[in-house]
Amino acid sequence: MLLRHASRQAVRDDPNHPERHEAKSIGRLLGWLPLALELAGAFLAEWPDISLADYRKRLRKKGCLTTLDHEAAALATVNFQPIHAAAVAATLKTQWDALKPGDDAARLLLRVAGQFAEAAAIPTAMLGLFTGVSEAGEPADPSPLRRALKRLHDVRLLEELLEDRVRLHPLVREFAEALTPKDETANFRHACARRVARAFDNISAWEDVVRSDGVDGLQQSLTTAHEFASHADHGVQGTLSSMLRVVQREAYHLGDWVLQRQPAAFAQRVLFRAVTFGEVSLAEKAEHRLTELSQPCLLLHWRTLDESIALLRILTGHQDSVNSVAVSPDGRRIVSGSSDRTVAVWDLVSGSRTRRLTGHQDSVRSVAVSPDGRRIVSGSDDRTVAVWDLEAGSRIHQLTGHQGAVNSVAVSPDG
Numbered sequence: 001m002l003l004r005h006a007s008r009q010a011v012r013d014d015p016n017h018p019e020r021h022e023a024k025s026i027g028r029l030l031g032w033l034p035l036a037l038e039l040a041g042a043f044l045a046e047w048p049d050i051s052l053a054d055y056r057k058r059l060r061k062k063g064c065l066t067t068l069d070h071e072a073a074a075l076a077t078v079n080f081q082p083i084h085a086a087a088v089a090a091t092l093k094t095q096w097d098a099l100k101p102g103d104d105a106a107r108l109l110l111r112v113a114g115q116f117a118e119a120a121a122i123p124t125a126m127l128g129l130f131t132g133v134s135e136a137g138e139p140a141d142p143s144p145l146r147r148a149l150k151r152l153h154d155v156r157l158l159e160e161l162l163e164d165r166v167r168l169h170p171l172v173r174e175f176a177e178a179l180t181p182k183d184e185t186a187n188f189r190h191a192c193a194r195r196v197a198r199a200f201d202n203i204s205a206w207e208d209v210v211r212s213d214g215v216d217g218l219q220q221s222l223t224t225a226h227e228f229a230s231h232a233d234h235g236v237q238g239t240l241s242s243m244l245r246v247v248q249r250e251a252y253h254l255g256d257w258v259l260q261r262q263p264a265a266f267a268q269r270v271l272f273r274a275v276t277f278g279e280v281s282l283a284e285k286a287e288h289r290l291t292e293l294s295q296p297c298l299l300l301h302w303r304t305l306d307e308s309i310a311l312l313r314i315l316t317g318h319q320d321s322v323n324s325v326a327v328s329p330d331g332r333r334i335v336s337g338s339s340d341r342t343v344a345v346w347d348l349v350s351g352s353r354t355r356r357l358t359g360h361q362d363s364v365r366s367v368a369v370s371p372d373g374r375r376i377v378s379g380s381d382d383r384t385v386a387v388w389d390l391e392a393g394s395r396i397h398q399l400t401g402h403q404g405a406v407n408s409v410a411v412s413p414d415g
Contacts, residue, residue, distance in 0.1 A: 008044060109145075149166065193236055219248060219350045223350060264297045271297075324365060329371060364379070372415055384406065
C-alpha cells in the first residue's frame with residue numbers, strides 16, 4: 001500500500017534496497033493502520049521526487065495525523081480513491097470475520113443498523129426492538145443486547161455514544177448496508193417493522209421506551225418502523241400507523257410523564273385518544289394496561305370529540321406567544337418565531353424541537369425560509385433582521401437600519 005506507485009516499486013520489490021528500512025519506519029510510525037498507510041502511499045505516489053527519508057522526518061516533526069490530514073484533501077482521485085475503497089472493504093471484512101460463529105445477535109444488529117440513515121445516533125433500545133434482541137437481563141448477567149453491542153464494539157465496528165445511543169462510522173454503515181443484498185432489503189426491513197409491531201402489542205412496552213428515550217424516542221421508533229414496513233402488508237403498516245397517530249397526538253401531554261408519580265397517566269391518555277379516534281384495538285390494550293396497574297382511572301364507553309380530526313399534533317417549547325411560523329421547502333421542518341425572543345426549528349415528522357436559536361433582544365415577529373431551505377430569516381421588535389444557517393443553527397448576519405420593530409420578512413424567489 002505504501003509503495004504501490006511505480007516510482008516506489010523498486011523499494012517494495014527489493015528486500016535489500018537502501019530505502020527499505022525507511023519504508024518500515026514509516027509503517028511503524030503509522031501503526032500499520034491500513035487507511036493511514038493508504039493515505040501516505042497516495043501522497044508518495046503524487047510526489048515521487050520526495051524521498052522516504054524526508055517523508056519520515058516530516059511525520060516525526062509535524063506529527064502523523066497533522067501531516068495526513070493536511071494532505072488528504074489535496075490528493076488526486078486517481079491516486080487515492082481506487083485503493084481507498086479496497087482498503088476499507090478489506091479492513092471491515094476482517095473485522096466482520098472476527099465475530100465468532102455464535103455472534104448471530106451481533107451480526108443482526110449491525111445489518112439492522114446499516115438500514116438507518118448515515119450519521120444517525122440510534123438508541124440502543126430501538127435496535128433491540130428492531131432486531132428482537134432482548135434488553136432484559138438477570139442481575140449481574142448482561143442482557144443479550146448489551147453482549148451483542150459489546151462484541152461489535154470489541155471488533156471496532158461500532159462507535160459508542162452517550163445516553164445509550166450508538167452510531168456507525170459512514171464507511172461502516174455503507175459496509176453494514178451492503179451485508180443485506182439489494183433484492184432482500186425490502187423483506188429484511190419489513191421483518192424489522194413486524195418485530196416492532198409485535199413488541200408494541202403491550203402498552204407497557206411503550207412505557208419502557210418513553211422511560212429510556214422519552215416520548216420522542218417512541219415516536220422515532222414508530223416512524224422508522226412505519227417507513228420500513230412493506231405497503232403490501234396492510235396489517236403491519238396499518239397497526240403501526242394507528243399507534244403512530246395516537247402517540248403523535250398525545251406527545252404534547254406525555255412529554256413530562258413519570259411512572260412513579262403518575263403510574264396510570266400514560267395508559268389513560270392512550271385510552272382517551274384511541275377511543276376518540278375509534279382505534280378499538282388500541283383502546284382495549286390501554287384498558288388492559290390500566291387493569292394491570294390497579295390504579296384509579298377513567299374508562300370511556302363512548303366517543304367524545306371536541307376538536308377537528310385534522311389536528312395531528314401540538315408542538316410545545318416556547319415560553320411566550322408564537323407570532324410566526326414557516327415550513328421548509330422540503331416539508332421536513334417548521335420554523336417558528338416567538339415573543340420569548342427565540343427562533344425554533346422543529347422536525348415535522350417527530351414534532352420534536354431540533355434547534356433553539358437565540359440572539360434577538362426582543363420578540364421575534366416574523367420568520368421565513370429561503371427557497372433552497374438553507375437559510376432562516378427573522379424580524380424582531382429589536383429593530384433587526386437576522387439571517388441564520390438552518391443546518392448549523394448559527395446566525396450568519398444581523399441586518400440593521402430600521403428605526404422601529406420589524407414586523408414582516410420575506411425571501412426573494414432567487415434566494
